[in-house]
Amino acid sequence: MTRYFxxxxxxxxxxxxxxxxxxxxxxxxxxxxxxxxxxxxRNLLASFVRYEPxxxxxxxxxxxxxxxxxxxxxxxxxxxxxxxxMRPGEAAMIPAFVPHAARTFDGPAHQLDVFxxxxxxxxELLEQRPGREGEGTPSESTSPPGG
Amino acid sequence: MTRYFxxxxxxxxxxxxxxxxxxxxxxxxxxxxxxxxxxxxRNLLASFVRYEPxxxxxxxxxxxxxxxxxxxxxxxxxxxxxxxxMRPGEAAMIPAFVPHAARTFDGPAHQLDVFxxxxxxxxELLEQRPGREGEGTPSESTSPPGG
Numbered sequence: 001m002t003r004y005f006x007x008x009x010x011x012x013x014x015x016x017x018x019x020x021x022x023x024x025x026x027x028x029x030x031x032x033x034x035x036x037x038x039x040x041x042r043n044l045l046a047s048f049v050r051y052e053p054x055x056x057x058x059x060x061x062x063x064x065x066x067x068x069x070x071x072x073x074x075x076x077x078x079x080x081x082x083x084x085x086m087r088p089g090e091a092a093m094i095p096a097f098v099p100h101a102a103r104t105f106d107g108p109a110h111q112l113d114v115f116x117x118x119x120x121x122x123x124e125l126l127e128q129r130p131g132r133e134g135e136g137t138p139s140e141s142t143s144p145p146g147g
Numbered sequence: 148m149t150r151y152f153x154x155x156x157x158x159x160x161x162x163x164x165x166x167x168x169x170x171x172x173x174x175x176x177x178x179x180x181x182x183x184x185x186x187x188x189r190n191l192l193a194s195f196v197r198y199e200p201x202x203x204x205x206x207x208x209x210x211x212x213x214x215x216x217x218x219x220x221x222x223x224x225x226x227x228x229x230x231x232x233m234r235p236g237e238a239a240m241i242p243a244f245v246p247h248a249a250r251t252f253d254g255p256a257h258q259l260d261v262f263x264x265x266x267x268x269x270x271e272l273l274e275q276r277p278g279r280e281g282e283g284t285p286s287e288s289t290s291p292p293g294g
Contacts, residue, residue, distance in 0.1 A: 003268055003271070004177050004178070004207075004268045004269070004272060005178070005204070005205050005207040006207070006268070007206075007207045007208045007209070007246065008208055008209045008210050008244060009244075010208075010210055010243060010244035011244060012208075012227075012242055012243065012244040012245045013242065013243070013244075014242040014245075015227060015242070015245070016226035016227045016229075016239060016240065016241050016242065016245045016247065017239060017240045018224065018226060018229075018231050018233065018237065018238075018239045019237065019238055019239070019240075020236060020237050021236055021237065021238055022236060030151050031151070031152070039214065039238055039240055040240075041212050041214065041240045041242065042212055042242065042243075043190075043212045043263035043264065044191075044212050044213075044214050044240075044261060044263045046214045046216070046238060046240075046261070048238075057152070058152050059154075060151075060152040060153070060154045061154045061155055061157075061159075062154070062155045063155050063157055065188050065189055065190045065191050066191075067186065067188065067191050067193045067261055069193070069259060071218070071235075077165065079163035079165060080159075080162060080163045082163075082165075084165050086165065088218075089167060089168050089169060090165065090166065090167050090168065091165075091166055091168055091186055091193065091195075092163060092164060092165045092166070093163065093164045093166075093186055093187075093188045093191075093193075094163050095159055095160065095161040095162070095163065095188065095189065096157060096159065096160070096189075097155060097156075097157035097158060097159040097160075098159045098161075098162070098163045099154065100163065112216060112259075114191060114193070114214055114261040116188075116190035116191045116263035116264075117190065117263075121150055121151045121153070122151070124150070125151060
């Protein structure tokens, strides 16, 4: 059991990053009633998604594997044709190319997606957004500027 | 913007999986006061961690990239020597080999780690645990048994 905290001996190539999601991450309006805020790594991309009531991420599929976690509120996830109303404490693993959709009903919701590899369509959205300058400044990087 | 929901045309090799974290995932006691419940994918491993008050994940580092998200309570994250008290709405990106530690003070906490690639030490813990049979049964798989 103790091996879990054994330390690997490699050299970090990047600093760690701590963020306050709503304050530090850029907000992308990618569908009506949905706003996502991405935290981008090398192998991982975390996307914090706010849903207004009666909003929908339509049925889609992608190559990137996805973990889906409900943070607040209720979200109906459709996964492979099965629908389930999900709440905090519930999560889904969505393998590559499995079709899925998500929607809210009368209340708002907050949800986390983590993709690996980083979802290409989201990186493109991030690249294309207007007024990129000054957005996404981390509240705290663990290395000095330029480090 | 609409390209975000374009569907890729690959064929899924695995079904989707929806879980209730506390009911469906195996619980691993991997350090005093800490219990983790892993949801394992191919590229991703999500680990839901419950902390008792005054518990600690000691300083360690690993090759796998990690997203750290506070779900409930307050957790002090030490990342690259910088300490910050984190709450829900805050998250960290921990690149490969960056040393980190986490601890609670007077209250319990709940936290999500997502690793890519799946963290090997955690897969080993999962493999070695006693009484593996019957644990980790999903509450709902989106494919029929054997599918």
